[in-house]
Amino acid sequence: MTTSTPPMAPRPEPERKPWEEQSLRGRLLFVEDSQTSAAVTVHYLEQFGLQVRHVTTAEEALQILGSELDLVLSDFFLDGRLTGLDLVKRIRARDDDLALLPVLMLTSAEETDHRISSLRAGANDFVYKPFHPEELYARLHNLLALRHAYKKLYTQKKAMERLSVTDGLTNLYNKRFLNNEAPALLEQARSTGRPLALLVVDLDHFKYINDSFGHEYGDRTLKAVAQTLEEEFQEVDLIARYGGEEFVVVLDQADIGQAVLRAERLRRRIASLALAPPVTASVGITAQHADQPGRDYEQLFREADQALYKAKNSGRDRIAAWAWVHNRAEIHFP
């Protein structure tokens, strides 16, 4: 008689933890004053895949709060003067992007009042101490999903804001932005007694360039001119594409003499661009000085436009500027 050995029961697979299946990605600020419980928590947080910065007070946390963070995990009672509740309140009171940083509170089961006050102050969620690692993981996972969705929305919102104030072809500011910003710049200049100059730059015979060489070539010309403007008038100045082949530059702190020099340099640079056929520009210039009668932005713009009209009518490829002579203003060709 043969005896057969019974088949062995299969060994149960060791249970895989959720963070072994999917690790969390993000930077977490952990605020906890007890070093012993902090060590255990940090151990788990790192196992989950998070980059952890541990501090023991809300004061320290507030100091290092930065946009690189994705989450805050905080105990209610902390070393220092501020509690976890104060930390939540201060984060939510910020006027920047960090006001929406997700906050997870650590509380003991009996601290019902603290839990409620933290949630009412804007904490997103809480977890009881001592926590179950899988519960902590799940709550952090959900808050990170919220953070990532918010960041995506924020980036899109910024891109939309940028698009709404810029011109698609040249990337310069558009007319709407100019019309919003220039009056404020003028007001600032006036209240501090600084001069401000305005240039209206218009390409000459651009219709001919378009008609003879095509719209695409015209576009390339516009881009080249826009780049020249950006190189010539950096940062502090406001440069906008006003319309078709017309650009406006607001020169903050420049008087009419400085504006004339800069406009003439610009005119020469545009004429010497490596374009075939070469393109030229006419420029109308005006300025507001502290000792002159005050004008609003629309009036300054009209002045620069009148000067431009004169530059065009007297042959193009030139600059024309207003000058105040014995309390009378007139246009001349510097």
Ligand SMILES: Nc1nc2c(ncn2[C@@H]2O[C@H](COP(=O)(O)OP(=O)(O)OP(=O)(O)O)[C@@H](O)[C@H]2O)c(=O)[nH]1
């Ligand atoms: N390629 C291109 N052309 C444009 C754009 N916007 C406007 N234009 C063209 O710019 C030309 C402007 O012509 P006009 O206003 O007659 O001015 P101009 O020919 O430069 O004449 P002056 O200003 O008097 O020297 C028109 O042919 C428009 O079609 C654009 O975004 N791209």
